[in-house]
Amino acid sequence: MKMPSRAGVLLAAVAWLAACVPIDEIATGSASTLSAVRPDGAPFALLDPGAAELDSLHFKIRAYGQDAARQAADQAEASYNRIMIDTNLFSFQPRQLYQIVVYADAREYRHKTGQPEWSGGCSIGNAIYTFTGPQLAQTVAHEMAHLIWFEFMGRINLDHRWVNEGLAVYEELKAAGAQRQDPFAYQRGTLRATPLTIDQLVHLVPATEREKSVALWYAQSHDMVRFFIERGGRMGFSQFLTCLRDGRSFDDAVSSSFIGQWRTLDDSYQAWQRSLQ
Numbered sequence: 001m002k003m004p005s006r007a008g009v010l011l012a013a014v015a016w017l018a019a020c021v022p023i024d025e026i027a028t029g030s031a032s033t034l035s036a037v038r039p040d041g042a043p044f045a046l047l048d049p050g051a052a053e054l055d056s057l058h059f060k061i062r063a064y065g066q067d068a069a070r071q072a073a074d075q076a077e078a079s080y081n082r083i084m085i086d087t088n089l090f091s092f093q094p095r096q097l098y099q100i101v102v103y104a105d106a107r108e109y110r111h112k113t114g115q116p117e118w119s120g121g122c123s124i125g126n127a128i129y130t131f132t133g134p135q136l137a138q139t140v141a142h143e144m145a146h147l148i149w150f151e152f153m154g155r156i157n158l159d160h161r162w163v164n165e166g167l168a169v170y171e172e173l174k175a176a177g178a179q180r181q182d183p184f185a186y187q188r189g190t191l192r193a194t195p196l197t198i199d200q201l202v203h204l205v206p207a208t209e210r211e212k213s214v215a216l217w218y219a220q221s222h223d224m225v226r227f228f229i230e231r232g233g234r235m236g237f238s239q240f241l242t243c244l245r246d247g248r249s250f251d252d253a254v255s256s257s258f259i260g261q262w263r264t265l266d267d268s269y270q271a272w273q274r275s276l277q
Contacts, residue, residue: 036124038114044129045112046101058094063102068132072102072140075175079141083148083171086229088238092152099127100140106131123147141175142168153245160244162201162217166225169218184219192276196220198269202250227272232258 036044047062054061054069059076063069076098084090103109109131115122121130121139128143130136145168150156173180184191196204196216201224206214229237236258243253250265262268 036113036127036129040114042114044101047103055097058098060097060099061102062100063132064104068102072100072136075137076100076140076144079137079144079171079175080148082141082174083145086171086174086234086237087148087167087241088234089148089152089241092148094126094148094151096126098144098147101127101129102136103129103131106133126151137175138172138180142172145171152241157244158205159202159250162204162221163225163241163244165206165218166221166223169222170225170229173222184215184222187216187219188276190216191220191223192273195273198265223276224269224272227275228258228268231271231275232261232268236261 038044047064051062051064052066052069054063054066054073056073056077058080059073061069061073061076063072084092103112109115109121109129110117110119113119113122113129115129120135121128121143123129123143123146126147128140128147130139130143146164149164149167153160173183182188196213201217201220204213204217206217228240232240239257240253243256244250248256251263254265254268255263258268262271
């Protein structure tokens with residue numbers, strides 16, 4: 001998020017948040033060997049010889065130095081715990097340790113992964129690739145939400161994309177705490193006045209749309225997931241995810257999960273709209 005103008009700040013925010021989308025959808029990396037592949041087809045280069053390795057409860061960290069590895073592990077475990085609380089998926093057990101590779105800086109990360117200038121991190125298989133810097137905790141939280149999502153869901157359903165991305169952004173902003181400004185501040189008026197329809201929310205493909213539409217899509221996906229968790233309740237949201245995983249429709253998932261609150265996705269959408277007024 002480096003561009004100075006209002007439009008630039010917004011578009012940079014969207015690009016940053018979107019960094020993982022194409023990677024997640026083609027997740028082909030090997031979890032055990034970290035044999036991730038660059039966009040040009042070459043394998044990712046890992047850290048230089050002498051880097052530290054550290055195992056925590058849920059993660060295998062590779063970073064330059066034990067202190068850096070410990071800091072990354074602590075941040076990752078904090079994010080994992082927040083995600084478990086927000087989704088109420090305490091019965092979920094990862095198949096193996098998630099892996100996090102922390103490059104020394106943005107230059108090494110981009111050189112060794114082939115990611116674009118605006119990328120702060122990416123995830124492939126069950127591994128996260130990022131770099132040391134102020135964005136580390138937020139990037140890990142965002143990508144960790146995706147890794148847990150795909151492992152819990154077990155398959156990719158593009159209709160669920162907005163829930164997946166909304167949860168990842170929700171966790172990213174929580175990891176940032178009070179230190180990070182609202183990246184969607186300039187979208188709030190549009191959300192209140194002319195939000196995307198449910199059909200647009202479900203079927204918009206960020207990589208193929210105009211920047212303005214994508215910005216609104218991210219803002220609305222995040223805010224509706226926030227509403228589901230904070231107004232609908234974490235137990236309800238957990239049941240909602242379980243219903244989607246089991247192949248049930250959005251309407252069925254809403255009525256079965258948020259009992260006494262909303263009967264259909266449109267009911268929850270209308271309630272969300274009213275909450276913005």
